[in-house]
Amino acid sequence: MTLQGVLLDIDGTLVLSNDAHAQTWVEAFAAYGYEIEFEQVRPMIGMGGDKIITKLVPGLTKESGDGQAIDERRKELVLNQYAAQMAPAKGGRELVLKMQEAGLHLVVASSASKEELETLLKAAQVEDLLEEATTSSDAESSKPAPDIVQAALDQGKFQPDRVVMLGDTPYDIESAGKAGVEVIAVRCGGFSDEQLSGAIAIYDDPADLLAHYDQSPLLKND
Missing domain, CATH: 1.10.150 (DNA polymerase; domain 1)
Incomplete structure (x- = not known):
C-alpha cells in the first residue's frame, strides 16, 4: 500500500x-x-x-x-x-520539498496555538511550503492524547495506515500510536533512542532522513 x-x-x-x-x-x-x-x-x-x-x-x-x-x-x-533565537533543523526545508516533489500530502499536526505555529513555521523556514495544519484549537485533549493526530488525519482525509508521522518526542509516538499511525523519529529534539523506541525508524535530523530517503519508511509500499 x-x-x-x-x-x-x-x-x-x-x-x-x-x-x-x-x-x-x-x-x-x-x-x-x-x-x-x-x-x-x-x-x-x-x-x-x-x-x-x-x-x-x-x-x-x-x-x-x-x-x-x-x-x-x-x-x-x-x-x-x-x-x-530558534534555529531551523538541519535539512528541514529540503526534506519538506523532497516529500512534496514525491507527491506526499503534508499536514502539520501541532499542539501549538495558531499564533505560535505561524511563528514556529517561520523559524523552521517552511512557512511558505506548509498550508494545511492543525493547532491546539482543533483538539479537545493535547498530546500524548491522539486528538491532534486524529484531527490531522481528518483534515488530510487519510486512513491511518496510509500515512506516517514525523516527530521527535515519545509523546508524538504515543499520540500517533493511539490514532493508529506509525512514527519516524528524529533525535534533534533531544530525546534518546530508548525514549524513541516506539518509532519505526530513527534519524539524527531531517537532513539524515533526506540522505537515506530511498531506504526510509517514506517509500512504504507493502
Missing part, C-alpha cells in the same frame, strides 16, 4: 525549539512565584501545556489558579523573545 501523506510535528522536528520552550516554562512559572528547574520541565516538552502545568504543580491547571496566567506568560516569551 503506497504512502499517501506525512503528518508533521514542528517543535523539535523542523525547528530546534525544545530547549527554548523549557526555558519559557521556567521563566513563566517564576513570574508567579513557582520555582521550577529546567531539568524538571525539559523531559516533558512535547506534551500539551495543560499537562505540563499539572505535572509540575499538582492541583494547578491551565484553567484555574495561576495556570492560565502562567501559560499566557509562556506564550508571550515564545512569541516576543525566544522565537528569534
